[in-house]
Amino acid sequence: MPSLKDLKNRIASVKATQKITKAMQMVAAAKLRRAQEAAEAARPYSQRMASVMSNIAEAVGSGDDTPRLMAGTGKDDTHLLVVCTAERGMCGGFNSQIARFARDRVRSLLAEGKTVKILCVGKKGYDILRREYAALIIDRVDFREVKQMSFGQAETIADKVIGLFEEGGFDVCTLFYSEFKSVISQVPTAQQLIPAAAGAAKTDASASAIYDYEPDAEEILADLLPRSIKVQIFRALLENVAGEMGAKMSAMDNATRNAGEMIDKLSMSYNRQRQAQITKELIEIISGAEAL
Amino acid sequence: MADSFDFELVSPERLLLSATVTEVVLPGADGEMTVMAHHAPTMTTIKPGVVTVVMADGKSDRFVVFGGFADIVPEGCTLLAESAVAVADIDRASLAQRLQNAREDFADATTDAGKQKAQEYLDQLTTLEAAI
Numbered sequence: 016m017p018s019l020k021d022l023k024n025r026i027a028s029v030k031a032t033q034k035i036t037k038a039m040q041m042v043a044a045a046k047l048r049r050a051q052e053a054a055e056a057a058r059p060y061s062q063r064m065a066s067v068m069s070n071i072a073e074a075v076g077s078g079d080d081t082p083r084l085m086a087g088t089g090k091d092d093t094h095l096l097v098v099c100t101a102e103r104g105m106c107g108g109f110n111s112q113i114a115r116f117a118r119d120r121v122r123s124l125l126a127e128g129k130t131v132k133i134l135c136v137g138k139k140g141y142d143i144l145r146r147e148y149a150a151l152i153i154d155r156v157d158f159r160e161v162k163q164m165s166f167g168q169a170e171t172i173a174d175k176v177i178g179l180f181e182e183g184g185f186d187v188c189t190l191f192y193s194e195f196k197s198v199i200s201q202v203p204t205a206q207q208l209i210p211a212a213a214g215a216a217k218t219d220a221s222a223s224a225i226y227d228y229e230p231d232a233e234e235i236l237a238d239l240l241p242r243s244i245k246v247q248i249f250r251a252l253l254e255n256v257a258g259e260m261g262a263k264m265s266a267m268d269n270a271t272r273n274a275g276e277m278i279d280k281l282s283m284s285y286n287r288q289r290q291a292q293i294t295k296e297l298i299e300i301i302s303g304a305e306a307l
Numbered sequence: 308m309a310d311s312f313d314f315e316l317v318s319p320e321r322l323l324l325s326a327t328v329t330e331v332v333l334p335g336a337d338g339e340m341t342v343m344a345h346h347a348p349t350m351t352t353i354k355p356g357v358v359t360v361v362m363a364d365g366k367s368d369r370f371v372v373f374g375g376f377a378d379i380v381p382e383g384c385t386l387l388a389e390s391a392v393a394v395a396d397i398d399r400a401s402l403a404q405r406l407q408n409a410r411e412d413f414a415d416a417t418t419d420a421g422k423q424k425a426q427e428y429l430d431q432l433t434t435l436e437a438a439i
Contacts, residue, residue: 057319060317060319061319063317063378063385067350067378070350166320166389166390226348226350227349227350229351229352230352234352235350235351238352238376249319
């Protein structure tokens with residue numbers, strides 16, 4: 016049975032924890048809003064990019080001179096998985112969800128006899144995947160010091176991926192990230208980057224036929240593909256930040272509530288014990304007086 | 308008054324400008340081009356340079372863009388820039404940094420094609436610096 020003093024100390028420490036989690040929740044809420052704004056601001060670019068891509072891909076068609084980034088290498092022996100996670104923990108199952116999703120894919124690819132390479136973006140994913148697949152991880156990118164995701168960061172990752180592709184390091188590249196559905200729901204998603212899945216959004220097919228291209232369509236396409244990869248990675252990073260903050264917010268909300276419950280329970284037993292002690296002392300005094 | 312059309316300048320980070328304009332001058336890959344209303348559908352890559360926008364109310368605005376491409380249709384024009392800033396906000400130091408990087412790239416380029424590409428980019432940046 017803990018003494019009164021022990022109980023008092025525990026209540027104080029739980030209260031301190033509650034204050035911290037509460038503060039973290041508020042910070043996450045503020046950051047979430049900023050992340051959402053950033054994700055929204057980036058949306059027009061990626062939308063237009065997608066529509067232009069599908070237009071131009073249609074114009075070029077699938078001849079022999081299609082850029083390799085689009086056509087692929089013709090094989091699918093070596094897979095590169097780019098796994099984007101957060102830099103920090105304390106956000107519930109956010110990181111482990113993505114890592115588990117990626118791990119399932121790795122397992123099934125290995126079972127099919129393919130070669131798998133992993134590029135980790137973010138510290139947490141690396142920490143998790145390292146346990147099982149340390150040998151497969153070829154590189155990692157950390158954004159520890161980065162306050163606000165910018166296009167430059169996406170560019171560095173994209174350059175790495177494209178460079179590796181040109182060296183013939185892999186045949187298929189898949190991007191793993193968490194899609195931001197809402198504050199309480201983030202869905203781990205896999206998206207194929209290379210070869211580019213073209214023509215996903217064929218909405219205005221009629222308008223595309225009469226375009227003039229300057230210089231010519233092939234050249235523009237060759238210029239466009241690396242850019243579109245950058246944009247997709249950038250979008251994934253932004254979604255991830257928003258998702259991380261959402262997950263952190265709800266995790267910290269839960270923690271704050273748990274701490275509150277714990278404080279209630281502890282104060283209850285503290286009060287009971289105090290009452291018991293008072294009663295005991297009273298009985299001692301009264302029985303002492305009666306004995307006289 | 309000339310007919311106006313919708314113009315949008317978008318960078319990956321945000322939508323910089325969305326306005327009704329009468330005239331836009333773009334630094335296209337094959338030379339400068341002026342886009343006005345009812346332009347034939349064109350898609351062109353953009354080299355680093357200055358974009359001049361003349362608004363419907365006669366005011367004009369200038370932006371510096373570093374590469375990208377433009378999608379032009381009769382009803383409007385969308386410029387997807389790799390990175391873009393208003394001329395007023397341009398940071399000379401960052402431009403100098405870009406120039407420096409371009410020079411280093413040029414020096415590091417080993418293949419002829421790489422050298423040519425780096426040289427072109429360097430030239431474009433130098434022109435740009437002179438223009439503003």
